[in-house]
Amino acid sequence: MQEGESVGSVGDIMGGGTSILPASAMRELKRFYGFDKPVYQRYLIWLGIWPREIKHREVEFPDGMIEAQKNVGRGNYMTLRLEGDKVSVYDKNGNLSDVWSASIDPDGSDEAMILATIFQTEYSGILTGNLGTSYTYDQPVTEVMAPRFKVSMFFGLTGLFLSYIVCIPLGIRKALNHGSAFDFLSSVTIFVAYSIPGFALGGVLLVIFGGGSFWDVFPLGGFRSPTEIWQELSVWGQIKDQLWHAILPIIAWSIGSFAGLTVLMKNSLLENISQDYIRTAFAKGLQEKRVIWVHAIRNSVIPIASGIGGIIGVVIAGSYLIEKVFNIDGFGKMGFEAIIDRDYPITLGFLVIVVMIRLVANILSDIALATVDPRIRFK
Amino acid sequence: MPENQEISLSILKKRWLKFKTLKRGYYSFILLIILYTLSWFLPLLINNRALVLSYEGEMYFPVLSGYHTGAEFGQDVPGEAVYRQLQATWTEADNGNWIIMPVYPYSPYEDITAVGNKMYDPPSNTHWLGTDNTGRDVFARLCYAFNISISFALVLTILNYIIGVIIGGSMGYFGGKFDLFFQRIIEIWSSLPMLFVIIIISSIIRPSFFLLIFIYTIVNWIGMTYLMRAEFYREKSKDYVAAALSMGQTNFKVMFKHILPNSLVPVITYFPFAVVGGISALVGLDYLGFGMPPPTPSWGQMLDVGLQNISKWWMVFAPVSAQFVTLIMVVFIGEAVREAFDPKVYSRLR
Numbered sequence: 001m002q003e004g005e006s007v008g009s010v011g012d013i014m015g016g017g018t019s020i021l022p023a024s025a026m027r028e029l030k031r032f033y034g035f036d037k038p039v040y041q042r043y044l045i046w047l048g049i050w051p052r053e054i055k056h057r058e059v060e061f062p063d064g065m066i067e068a069q070k071n072v073g074r075g076n077y078m079t080l081r082l083e084g085d086k087v088s089v090y091d092k093n094g095n096l097s098d099v100w101s102a103s104i105d106p107d108g109s110d111e112a113m114i115l116a117t118i119f120q121t122e123y124s125g126i127l128t129g130n131l132g133t134s135y136t137y138d139q140p141v142t143e144v145m146a147p148r149f150k151v152s153m154f155f156g157l158t159g160l161f162l163s164y165i166v167c168i169p170l171g172i173r174k175a176l177n178h179g180s181a182f183d184f185l186s187s188v189t190i191f192v193a194y195s196i197p198g199f200a201l202g203g204v205l206l207v208i209f210g211g212g213s214f215w216d217v218f219p220l221g222g223f224r225s226p227t228e229i230w231q232e233l234s235v236w237g238q239i240k241d242q243l244w245h246a247i248l249p250i251i252a253w254s255i256g257s258f259a260g261l262t263v264l265m266k267n268s269l270l271e272n273i274s275q276d277y278i279r280t281a282f283a284k285g286l287q288e289k290r291v292i293w294v295h296a297i298r299n300s301v302i303p304i305a306s307g308i309g310g311i312i313g314v315v316i317a318g319s320y321l322i323e324k325v326f327n328i329d330g331f332g333k334m335g336f337e338a339i340i341d342r343d344y345p346i347t348l349g350f351l352v353i354v355v356m357i358r359l360v361a362n363i364l365s366d367i368a369l370a371t372v373d374p375r376i377r378f379k
Numbered sequence: 380m381p382e383n384q385e386i387s388l389s390i391l392k393k394r395w396l397k398f399k400t401l402k403r404g405y406y407s408f409i410l411l412i413i414l415y416t417l418s419w420f421l422p423l424l425i426n427n428r429a430l431v432l433s434y435e436g437e438m439y440f441p442v443l444s445g446y447h448t449g450a451e452f453g454q455d456v457p458g459e460a461v462y463r464q465l466q467a468t469w470t471e472a473d474n475g476n477w478i479i480m481p482v483y484p485y486s487p488y489e490d491i492t493a494v495g496n497k498m499y500d501p502p503s504n505t506h507w508l509g510t511d512n513t514g515r516d517v518f519a520r521l522c523y524a525f526n527i528s529i530s531f532a533l534v535l536t537i538l539n540y541i542i543g544v545i546i547g548g549s550m551g552y553f554g555g556k557f558d559l560f561f562q563r564i565i566e567i568w569s570s571l572p573m574l575f576v577i578i579i580i581s582s583i584i585r586p587s588f589f590l591l592i593f594i595y596t597i598v599n600w601i602g603m604t605y606l607m608r609a610e611f612y613r614e615k616s617k618d619y620v621a622a623a624l625s626m627g628q629t630n631f632k633v634m635f636k637h638i639l640p641n642s643l644v645p646v647i648t649y650f651p652f653a654v655v656g657g658i659s660a661l662v663g664l665d666y667l668g669f670g671m672p673p674p675t676p677s678w679g680q681m682l683d684v685g686l687q688n689i690s691k692w693w694m695v696f697a698p699v700s701a702q703f704v705t706l707i708m709v710v711f712i713g714e715a716v717r718e719a720f721d722p723k724v725y726s727r728l729r
Contacts, residue, residue, distance in 0.1 A: 197662065321666065359570060
C-alpha cells in the first residue's frame with residue numbers, strides 16, 4: 001500500500017487500493033471495521049464464540065531486533081520477543097503473560113521492519129449481550145436502544161390494547177347483527193381502514209390537525225415536549241402533554257390491525273354460531289346470552305389469541321413509517337436511520353432484537369392459544 | 380332429454396356470474412381495468428409534448444418523435460419547444476399553423492426549469508392538484524404513479540405466486556424431508572423483518588423497477604407457500620391423483636395439470652389482497668426513499684415531499700387519496716371475488 005499517490009475513496013479503502021490515508025490509520029480503520037479478518041471469523045467474533053481482540057497497540061521491530069518493550073498503560077511494560085514466526089509477550093518479571101498476546105501483522109511488515117500487534121482477547125458478542133458500539137452515537141448499542149425501545153413499547157402496547165378493546169366488541173356486535181345497517185356501516189369503516197396505511201393516515205391527520213393548513217390542535221410530532229419544558233410541568237401536566245402528543249400516532253398505530261382484527265372476530269364468531277354445539281345449547285333451553293357469551297365467544301377468540309404474537313412483533317418493531325411521519329425517536333426510526341448512516345452495529349443489533357421479539361411473541365401466542373383453548377395442552 | 384333440463388354451467392362460469400351480481404366489486408373491477416388500460420396511454424393524455432402540430436405546411440408528432448428544439452418551430456426559447464406557449468401564440472396569430480395538445484398538457488417531469496412553472500402552486504384550473512416542491516405537476520405525477528404502482532404490484536404478486544406455487548406445491552406434494560427442510564427455511568425467513576431487509580439491500584444497490592421487484596420477491600415469496608402447501612397436501616390424497624399416477628403420469632404433470640387447477644381457489648381469492656400488499660409496500664419504500672429511483676413518479680415520494688411541506692395540504696392529500704381510492708377498489712374486488720369463489724353461508728340459529 002502506498003501513501004499519498006492519489007485521492008482515495010471509500011471503495012479504495014475497502015478494496016485495499018491506493019489512498020491518501022497514512023498506513024497506520026489505514027490499518028486502524030481495517031481493524032475497526034474488521035476487514036483484517038476472514039468473514040467467518042468476523043461472524044464468530046460478532047456472535048461471541050471467537051476471541052475478540054481489544055486494546056490493540058502496535059509494536060515495531062526494526063530490522064535485526066528481536067525484542068521490544070511496550071507500555072500497556074499504568075506504567076506496565078511488556079516485553080515482546082520475536083520467536084520465529086511468532087511473538088511472545090513477557091511481563092516485567094520475565095514470565096509469559098497470560099493477559100496479553102501478540103501477533104505479527106503481515107500488512108504492515110516489510111523487509112526493513114516487522115510490525116506486531118499486542119492485544120488482549122475477550123469473548124464478547126451478541127451471545128454475551130454485547131451488540132457492539134454504535135458509530136454514530138459512540139455509545140454501546142444496547143444503551144442507544146433502551147430508551148428508544150421504551151418509546152416504541154409505549155405506542156405499540158397502547159395501540160395494541162386499544163385495537164383489542166375496540167375490535168373484539170365491534171366484531172362480536174357485527175356478527176350478532178350480521179346483515180344489519182350497523183354491520184353495513186361498520187363494514188364501510190373497515191374497508192376504509194384497510195385501504196389506508198397507518199402512516200399515510202398519520203400524514204393526513206398531521207395536515208388536518210397539526211396546524212399549517214387547517215386546525216392547529218395537535219403537535220407536529222415528537223414523543224413528548226422537549227426536556228426543558230417537560231421537566232417544568234406538574235405530574236398532571238406531564239400526563240396531559242404525553243396524551244396530547246400521543247393521540248395522533250396511536251390512531252395511526254391502531255388502524256393497521258383494526259380492520260383485520262374486527263373481520264377475524266366477526267367471521268370466527270359467525271362460524272361458531274352456525275355450529276352444532278350452539279344448536280344443542282339452544283335446544284337444551286339455555287338463554288341466548290349464555291349461549292353466545294359463554295359457549296360461542298370462548299371458541300371464537302381462539303384465532304384472535306393465536307394472532308397476538310404476530311401483532312406484537314409488528315407493532316413494536318415494524319413501525320419505522322409511523323415513527324418517521326410523527327418524528328418520534330423510537331426503535332424503528334433508530335433502525336432506519338442506522339441504515340442511512342451505515343451504522344452496522346445498530347443495524348445488525350436491530351435485526352437481532354426484532355427477530356428475538358418475534359420469536360418471543362410467537363411463544364406468547366402459543367401460550368395465549370393454550371390458555372383460551374383447553375383442547376391444546378403442552379406435553 | 381327432458382326439454383326443461385338446464386345445461387349445467389361450468390364452475391368458473393357460475394362464479395363469474397355470481398361475481399357480476401356483486402355490484403360493488405364488479406364495477407370496481409371494470410373501472411380499475413379501464414383506468415389501468417388507459418394508464419398505458421398516459422403519454423397521449425397527460426404530457427407536455429404536442430400530439431400533432433402543423434408548422435408551415437409540415438406535420439410533426441412530438442409525442443412519438445420526441446425532442447424538438449424551439450427554433451424548429453420559430454420559437455425563441457432555449458432547448459426544447461414549449462408547446463403550450465406555441466399553442467397560445469399560434470391560436471392568436473391564426474396563420475395556418477395549428478397544434479393539438481394532450482388533454483392535460485403537463486408532464487410529470489417538467490419542473491421549475493420549464494417556462495411558467497412555479498413551486499408550491501395551489502390547485503387551480505391549470506394545475507388541477509397544484510405543483511410540488513420542484514414545480515412538477517402533482518396531478519400528472521399522480522396518474523403516472525398509478526400505472527407504476529399497479530404494474531409493480533401485479534408483476535410482484537405474479538412472481539411471488541409462481542415461486543409460492545412451485546415451492547409450496549412441492550412441499551405439500553412430496554412431503555417428507557423436502558417439506559421439513561423448506562418449512563425450517565421458511566420459519567427462519569419469515570421471522571426477519573421484511574421491509575427492513577429490503578431497505579438494507581436497497582441502501583447498498585440503487586434499485587430499478589425490476590431489481591426492486593426481484594429484491595421484494597426474494598424476501599416475500601413465503602406468504603403463498605403456506606396456502607399452496609396446505610392445498611397440495613390435501614389434494615394429493617384424493618382419488619384422481621392416484622388415478623393419474625397409476626396411469627403413469629409424471630410428478631410434474633400430476634402437480635401442475637391435475638392438482639393445481641383444483642387448488643386455485645385460495646390463489647385467486649388471495650390475489651387482490653396480495654396486490655393491496657404490493658401497492659402499500661411500494662408506497663412505504665418510496666416514502667422512506669428506498670423505492671424507485673428519482674425522479675420516477677410515485678405516491679410514496681409525493682407523500683414524503685408533502686409531509687416535509689405540511690402547510691401545502693394538496694401535496695399530502697393528493698397521493699393519499701389516490702392510493703386510498705385505488706386500494707379500496709382492489710379491496711372491493713377482493714371481497715367480491717372471495718364471495719364468488721368461496722361463499723360462506725352463515726345460518727343463525729334462533
